[in-house]
Amino acid sequence: IEKLKQQLAKTKEKAQEEKEKLEQKYALQVSELEGQFHQKAKEIGMIQTELKTIKQFQKRKIQVEKELDDLKENLRNSEKNYQETLRRLESRFFEEKHRLEQEAEKRIIMLAERAHHEAVVPTTQKNVDIRDLTWEQKEKVLRLLFA
Numbered sequence: 001i002e003k004l005k006q007q008l009a010k011t012k013e014k015a016q017e018e019k020e021k022l023e024q025k026y027a028l029q030v031s032e033l034e035g036q037f038h039q040k041a042k043e044i045g046m047i048q049t050e051l052k053t054i055k056q057f058q059k060r061k062i063q064v065e066k067e068l069d070d071l072k073e074n075l076r077n078s079e080k081n082y083q084e085t086l087r088r089l090e091s092r093f094f095e096e097k098h099r100l101e102q103e104a105e106k107r108i109i110m111l112a113e114r115a116h117h118e119a120v121v122p123t124t125q126k127n128v129d130i131r132d133l134t135w136e137q138k139e140k141v142l143r144l145l146f147a
Contacts, residue, residue: 105131105138108130108138108141108142109130109131111141111142111145112130112141112145113130115141115145
C-alpha cells in the first residue's frame with residue numbers, strides 16, 4: 001500500500017508538473033494569440049483609416065472634377081463672348097473705315113471742285129472728273145491744294 005501511495009504521489013506530482021507545463025504552454029500560446037490579435041486590430045484600424053481617407057479623396061475628386069467642368073464651361077463661354085465681341089469690333093472697324101474713306105473722297109471732290117473754280121484753267125486743258133482718279137492721284141491733288 002505504501003508503494004502504491006508513493007506511486008500515486010509521484011503520479012500526482014508528474015501530473016501536476018505536466019499540468020503546469022501545459023498551463024505555461026497554453027498561457028504562452030494565449031499571449032502570442034493576444035499579441036497577434038492586437039497586431040491585426042491595429043492593421044484593421046490602419047486599413048479603416050486609409051479607407052476613410054480614400055472615401056474623402058473620392059468625394060474631393062468628384063468636387064474637383066465638377067469645378068474643373070465648370071471652369072471649362074466658363075472658359076468656353078468666355079471664348080464665345082470674346083469671339084462675338086471681336087467680330088462686332090471688326091465689323092464696326094470696317095464700317096467706320098468705309099465711312100471715313102467715303103467722307104475723304106467727298107472732301108477730295110469738294111476741294112477739287114473748289115480748286116477748279118478758283119484756279120485759272122486754260123481752255124486747252126482737259127477737265128477731269130475727280131471720281132475717275134485713283135486714290136494716289138486724289139492724294140496728289142490734296143497735297144498740291146494744301147502745299
